[in-house]
Amino acid sequence: MAQYRTVEGELSATANTAANLTTFGAETGVGPVKVPANASRLVELWIAAAVDVDTAGDSAAIIMRLSGKGMREGDQDFAVAAGGSGVTSTGTPNAPARIYPVQLAVVPNETINVAAQYTGDTVGVQTMAITLVFA
Numbered sequence: 067m068a069q070y071r072t073v074e075g076e077l078s079a080t081a082n083t084a085a086n087l088t089t090f091g092a093e094t095g096v097g098p099v100k101v102p103a104n105a106s107r108l109v110e111l112w113i114a115a116a117v118d119v120d121t122a123g124d125s126a127a128i129i130m131r132l133s134g135k136g137m138r139e140g141d142q143d144f145a146v147a148a149g150g151s152g153v154t155s156t157g158t159p160n161a162p163a164r165i166y167p168v169q170l171a172v173v174p175n176e177t178i179n180v181a182a183q184y185t186g187d188t189v190g191v192q193t194m195a196i197t198l199v200f201a
Contacts, residue, residue, distance in 0.1 A: 067201075068109070071099045073180045074195040077128070084131065084183040087194065098177035101136040105200035108132075108170040112197035114163040117149030117184070125149065126186040130196065136178035138171035146182075147194075163195070172200065 073087035089097045117126045128147040133140075144166070172178070184192050 069102045069200045070197050072197045077182055077184055077192040082185055084181045086181045098179045100177050101172045101174050102200050103174050108168055109201045110199035111166040112163055113146045115147035115194045117192050126184040128184045130182040132178050134177050134179045136173050136176035138173050
């Protein structure tokens with residue numbers, strides 16, 4: 067039976083600065099995700115992201131990292147979203163939730179830190195929600 071754990075939050079206001087995401091509903095409570103006792107692997111990542119674009123030429127790519135004792139084979143990095151604008155405008159291009167199938171071994175009862183950062187121009191606010199699906 068699959069089990070789902072979600073983290074969310076804003077990324078750092080500075081490019082290339084990792085931010086640990088908060089546990090679902092905590093607003094400010096950064097915390098790792100505990101691997102369920104009966105899980106042996108991560109099978110999907112559900113990821114939604116939004117990139118704030120304020121001026122022409124703004125762009126950003128979002129990268130996330132899974133790390134910690136709960137990752138049996140060590141840290142794993144993923145490029146998960148990108149946004150940009152070729153015209154002078156203000157807006158928030160968003161990446162609707164996408165499902166990424168994975169097969170990553172995990173360690174039951176250990177923790178996984180979920181962090182994300184963006185690279186590119188220093189742009190406004192980037193937000194993300196990530197669900198880890200365990201089996």
